[in-house]
Amino acid sequence: MLKRTSLVDDVVNAFLKDVKEGRYQYGEKLPSQKFLSNHYQVSLIVLREALSKLSAIGMVRFHQGKGTFLVDSQDRTSEVSSDFSSLIFHDINNLRSIVEARQVVEQKNCYFAAERRTEEDLKEINQTIEKMDQNLPNYNEFAKWDLEFHISLAKASKNIALQKITLLLIDSYRNEVPKFYQIPGVIEKVLQEHIDIYDSIRNRKGLDASNTMTAHLELPEKVFIEKLNSQK
Known part of the structure; x- marks a missing residue:
């Protein structure tokens, strides 16, 4: 029972x-x-x-x-994330703090997802990858499914606190992500990294998934920080 x-x-x-x-x-x-x-x-x-x-x-x-x-996913953290996002992209120290927080949260999402994921979780994560692959030329659609991939990982972690923090962090980046994919070669690189993370989670290799996620986050965070520096 x-x-x-x-x-x-x-x-x-x-x-x-x-x-x-x-x-x-x-x-x-x-x-x-x-x-x-x-x-x-x-x-x-x-x-x-x-x-x-x-x-x-x-x-x-x-x-x-x-x-x-x-509740619409766009509205789940709208009030908080609006202030949060405007704060982040106007202060380099705040952005660094968020970058570090996202690294910790996303690593844990991957590790716990590898331990706790169900077959339904795997289907959902894989579906986001398939949608990304189908929308390779479309930056906005690709970005949408990229973010859904990260949300699906948080759901698979079975940790409600991590899920809420992930939504908050992702919403702070949401409007900037499509611009990132206009950099030549980035969109294909991101897709492959998502596939690698999925494979590690499917095979219950939490440490491998966490390490791949760490590498996966390095380039976008570097780009965001460089962008903020150039605006000063």
Whole structure:
């Protein structure tokens, strides 16, 4: 018999899959808890714990008297990340701090993902790589799926705190990423590094995945810092 914590994680993963497949629309009210508990075939207690977990990572929002709503990924950290982003790209010391924080967080995401990933996690990560490959000439679409790759790694880590921090860090870079891919040769290099990270996670080689991620982050962070220096 599955433990309640396992059931809760199963519901969370099933819900995220349904979101990805378009069953629920961003910004719209979700069906009733009774409907959801029947749909996922769990008790109301388990369903509520799963919704609480989804709320903790910013996927859903509770409105008293109105119900539960699915939050758009662009809005999950909008208020915080807006101030955060403007602060970062106007101060070299703040940017260095964020660069160092991202290195630590992304390394841990990779390490934990290699230990804890499920087959569903692997499918999601691989799908982002396939989307990147399909959009090689399109900088904006490539960048979108690049960021989704990193978000998928955070989800696979099964660490809610790391997931929220990852979203915050990624949103601070979001508008700058497409420009980075206009540098000749970069887009192909990034794609291959993502493939290498995925392979390490699939083979449960956490240290290899972490080391590849460290190398993967070096060039974009160097470019961002050089850009900020040139604006002074």
